[in-house]
Amino acid sequence: MTPRLADALRDAELIHDGATLDAAIARMAAEIHADYRDDDLPPLFVTVMHGGLPFAAQLAFALGELGLDLEFDYLHATRYRGQTTGSGLAWLHRPATPMRDRRVLLVDDILDEGHTLHAVTRWCEDQNAEEVRTAVLAVKLHDRGLEDIEADYVGVEVPDRYVFGYGMDYHEQGRNLPAIYALAE
Protein backbone atom coordinates (compact mmCIF):
# COMPACT_ATOMS: atom_id res chain seq x y z
CA MET A 1 0.00 0.00 0.00
CA THR A 2 1.22 3.53 -0.78
CA PRO A 3 2.46 5.30 2.36
CA ARG A 4 0.18 8.19 3.31
CA LEU A 5 1.27 11.82 3.19
CA ALA A 6 -0.69 12.65 6.36
CA ASP A 7 1.28 10.02 8.31
CA ALA A 8 4.60 11.33 7.00
CA LEU A 9 3.68 14.95 7.77
CA ARG A 10 2.80 14.11 11.37
CA ASP A 11 6.42 13.26 12.16
CA ALA A 12 8.16 15.39 9.53
CA GLU A 13 10.37 18.37 10.33
CA LEU A 14 9.71 21.74 8.73
CA ILE A 15 12.97 22.76 7.03
CA HIS A 16 12.01 25.93 5.11
CA ASP A 17 8.67 27.70 5.39
CA GLY A 18 6.89 29.42 2.50
CA ALA A 19 8.12 32.91 3.39
CA THR A 20 11.74 31.73 3.38
CA LEU A 21 11.26 30.13 -0.03
CA ASP A 22 9.54 33.24 -1.43
CA ALA A 23 12.50 35.35 -0.30
CA ALA A 24 15.01 32.89 -1.78
CA ILE A 25 13.16 32.90 -5.11
CA ALA A 26 13.05 36.72 -5.17
CA ARG A 27 16.83 36.81 -4.62
CA MET A 28 17.41 34.25 -7.38
CA ALA A 29 15.20 36.24 -9.76
CA ALA A 30 17.30 39.36 -9.15
CA GLU A 31 20.49 37.41 -9.91
CA ILE A 32 19.04 35.86 -13.07
CA HIS A 33 17.59 39.15 -14.27
CA ALA A 34 20.99 40.82 -13.91
CA ASP A 35 22.64 38.06 -15.95
CA TYR A 36 20.13 37.98 -18.85
CA ARG A 37 18.55 41.44 -19.09
CA ASP A 38 20.82 42.69 -21.91
CA ASP A 39 20.23 39.71 -24.24
CA ASP A 40 18.41 40.15 -27.56
CA LEU A 41 16.51 36.86 -27.15
CA PRO A 42 14.74 35.71 -23.99
CA PRO A 43 16.35 32.73 -22.25
CA LEU A 44 14.88 29.34 -23.07
CA PHE A 45 13.44 28.53 -19.63
CA VAL A 46 13.23 24.74 -19.39
CA THR A 47 11.32 23.27 -16.46
CA VAL A 48 12.43 19.81 -15.30
CA MET A 49 9.15 18.02 -14.61
CA HIS A 50 7.51 17.10 -12.35
CA GLY A 51 9.37 18.42 -9.34
CA GLY A 52 10.51 21.67 -10.92
CA LEU A 53 6.99 22.87 -11.76
CA PRO A 54 5.96 24.91 -8.66
CA PHE A 55 9.40 26.51 -8.30
CA ALA A 56 9.60 27.29 -12.02
CA ALA A 57 6.19 28.98 -11.91
CA GLN A 58 7.13 31.18 -8.94
CA LEU A 59 10.52 32.02 -10.46
CA ALA A 60 8.95 32.84 -13.84
CA PHE A 61 6.49 35.30 -12.25
CA ALA A 62 9.27 36.90 -10.20
CA LEU A 63 11.30 37.36 -13.40
CA GLY A 64 8.24 38.72 -15.20
CA GLU A 65 7.80 41.32 -12.47
CA LEU A 66 11.38 42.40 -13.03
CA GLY A 67 10.70 42.73 -16.77
CA LEU A 68 12.56 39.66 -18.06
CA ASP A 69 10.65 37.78 -20.74
CA LEU A 70 11.09 33.98 -20.99
CA GLU A 71 10.45 31.36 -23.62
CA PHE A 72 9.05 28.23 -21.98
CA ASP A 73 9.71 24.58 -22.66
CA TYR A 74 9.99 21.52 -20.41
CA LEU A 75 11.57 18.13 -20.12
CA HIS A 76 10.76 15.15 -17.98
CA ALA A 77 13.57 12.98 -16.73
CA THR A 78 13.14 10.93 -13.59
CA ARG A 79 15.38 8.70 -11.54
CA TYR A 80 13.36 8.38 -8.32
CA ARG A 81 9.95 7.48 -9.84
CA GLY A 82 8.01 8.10 -6.66
CA GLN A 83 10.53 6.22 -4.50
CA THR A 84 12.87 7.69 -1.89
CA THR A 85 16.10 6.38 -3.48
CA GLY A 86 17.34 7.08 -7.01
CA SER A 87 18.16 4.66 -9.83
CA GLY A 88 18.87 5.02 -13.58
CA LEU A 89 17.60 8.13 -15.32
CA ALA A 90 14.55 7.65 -17.57
CA TRP A 91 13.67 10.30 -20.15
CA LEU A 92 9.89 10.72 -20.45
CA HIS A 93 9.86 13.91 -22.56
CA ARG A 94 12.52 15.95 -24.34
CA PRO A 95 12.12 19.67 -25.13
CA ALA A 96 10.90 20.45 -28.64
CA THR A 97 12.31 23.99 -29.03
CA PRO A 98 15.54 24.12 -31.08
CA MET A 99 18.39 24.99 -28.71
CA ARG A 100 21.07 25.91 -31.23
CA ASP A 101 22.66 29.23 -30.20
CA ARG A 102 20.18 29.75 -27.36
CA ARG A 103 20.95 30.47 -23.72
CA VAL A 104 19.14 27.70 -21.86
CA LEU A 105 18.15 27.95 -18.20
CA LEU A 106 17.24 24.57 -16.67
CA VAL A 107 14.94 24.89 -13.65
CA ASP A 108 14.56 22.08 -11.11
CA ASP A 109 13.51 21.61 -7.51
CA ILE A 110 16.55 19.85 -6.04
CA LEU A 111 20.18 19.05 -6.71
CA ASP A 112 20.91 15.91 -4.72
CA GLU A 113 23.54 13.54 -6.19
CA GLY A 114 23.59 15.56 -9.41
CA HIS A 115 22.94 12.76 -11.91
CA THR A 116 19.79 14.39 -13.26
CA LEU A 117 21.25 17.86 -13.79
CA HIS A 118 24.42 16.37 -15.26
CA ALA A 119 22.49 14.31 -17.83
CA VAL A 120 20.01 16.99 -18.85
CA THR A 121 22.74 19.64 -19.09
CA ARG A 122 24.80 17.36 -21.34
CA TRP A 123 21.76 16.72 -23.52
CA CYS A 124 21.14 20.47 -24.00
CA GLU A 125 24.82 21.02 -24.79
CA ASP A 126 24.60 18.24 -27.39
CA GLN A 127 21.73 20.21 -28.99
CA ASN A 128 24.26 23.01 -29.53
CA ALA A 129 22.86 25.40 -26.96
CA GLU A 130 25.09 28.48 -26.73
CA GLU A 131 25.12 28.11 -22.95
CA VAL A 132 23.33 26.00 -20.34
CA ARG A 133 22.78 27.31 -16.82
CA THR A 134 20.87 25.71 -13.97
CA ALA A 135 18.62 27.08 -11.25
CA VAL A 136 17.55 24.85 -8.36
CA LEU A 137 15.38 25.69 -5.40
CA ALA A 138 17.32 23.42 -3.02
CA VAL A 139 20.75 21.81 -2.78
CA LYS A 140 21.19 18.82 -0.50
CA LEU A 141 24.28 18.94 1.72
CA HIS A 142 26.41 15.77 1.53
CA ASP A 143 29.58 14.53 -0.16
CA ARG A 144 28.04 11.86 -2.41
CA GLY A 145 27.38 14.26 -5.29
CA LEU A 146 28.95 14.03 -8.72
CA GLU A 147 32.12 16.08 -8.88
CA ASP A 148 31.92 19.38 -10.77
CA ILE A 149 28.12 19.52 -10.69
CA GLU A 150 26.99 22.79 -9.17
CA ALA A 151 23.92 24.85 -9.91
CA ASP A 152 24.43 28.42 -11.13
CA TYR A 153 21.53 29.73 -9.04
CA VAL A 154 20.57 28.16 -5.70
CA GLY A 155 17.68 28.99 -3.40
CA VAL A 156 18.24 27.14 -0.12
CA GLU A 157 20.25 24.28 1.38
CA VAL A 158 18.58 21.18 2.83
CA PRO A 159 20.01 18.52 5.14
CA ASP A 160 21.01 15.05 3.98
CA ARG A 161 17.53 13.60 4.48
CA TYR A 162 14.63 12.82 2.16
CA VAL A 163 12.75 16.09 1.71
CA PHE A 164 9.34 16.83 0.23
CA GLY A 165 7.04 19.76 -0.53
CA TYR A 166 7.38 22.66 -2.99
CA GLY A 167 7.48 20.30 -5.97
CA MET A 168 9.26 17.41 -4.27
CA ASP A 169 7.16 14.32 -3.74
CA TYR A 170 6.58 11.85 -0.98
CA HIS A 171 5.49 8.78 -2.98
CA GLU A 172 3.99 11.14 -5.60
CA GLN A 173 2.13 13.08 -2.89
CA GLY A 174 2.78 16.45 -1.27
CA ARG A 175 4.27 18.27 -4.25
CA ASN A 176 1.90 21.22 -3.71
CA LEU A 177 2.84 21.83 -0.08
CA PRO A 178 4.10 25.46 0.08
CA ALA A 179 7.09 24.58 2.30
CA ILE A 180 9.92 22.01 2.47
CA TYR A 181 9.79 19.20 5.04
CA ALA A 182 12.22 16.37 5.90
CA LEU A 183 10.98 12.87 6.63
CA ALA A 184 11.46 11.78 10.22
CA GLU A 185 14.60 9.66 10.57
Ligand SMILES: O=P(O)(O)OC[C@H]1O[C@H](OP(=O)(O)OP(=O)(O)O)[C@H](O)[C@@H]1O
Ligand atom coordinates in the same frame (compact mmCIF):
# COMPACT_ATOMS: atom_id res chain seq x y z
O1 LIG B 1 20.43 15.08 -8.10
P1 LIG B 1 19.69 13.80 -8.27
O2 LIG B 1 20.11 12.77 -7.24
O3 LIG B 1 19.74 13.28 -9.68
O4 LIG B 1 18.16 14.07 -7.89
C1 LIG B 1 17.48 15.22 -8.30
C2 LIG B 1 16.29 14.89 -9.15
O5 LIG B 1 15.39 14.03 -8.43
C3 LIG B 1 14.07 14.54 -8.52
O6 LIG B 1 13.43 14.07 -9.66
P2 LIG B 1 12.70 12.66 -9.71
O7 LIG B 1 13.58 11.67 -10.39
O8 LIG B 1 12.20 12.31 -8.34
O9 LIG B 1 11.49 12.95 -10.69
P3 LIG B 1 10.25 13.92 -10.41
O10 LIG B 1 10.74 15.34 -10.57
O11 LIG B 1 9.25 13.55 -11.46
O12 LIG B 1 9.79 13.65 -9.01
C4 LIG B 1 14.28 16.04 -8.63
O13 LIG B 1 13.17 16.67 -9.25
C5 LIG B 1 15.53 16.15 -9.46
O14 LIG B 1 15.24 16.22 -10.85
Ligand SMILES: Nc1nc2[nH]cnc2c(=O)[nH]1
Ligand atom coordinates in the same frame (compact mmCIF):
# COMPACT_ATOMS: atom_id res chain seq x y z
N1 LIG C 1 11.19 14.34 -3.17
C1 LIG C 1 12.50 14.24 -3.28
N2 LIG C 1 13.06 14.01 -4.46
C2 LIG C 1 14.40 13.93 -4.51
N3 LIG C 1 15.22 13.71 -5.55
C3 LIG C 1 16.46 13.68 -5.08
N4 LIG C 1 16.49 13.88 -3.76
C4 LIG C 1 15.21 14.03 -3.38
C5 LIG C 1 14.60 14.27 -2.11
O1 LIG C 1 15.22 14.39 -1.04
N5 LIG C 1 13.24 14.36 -2.14
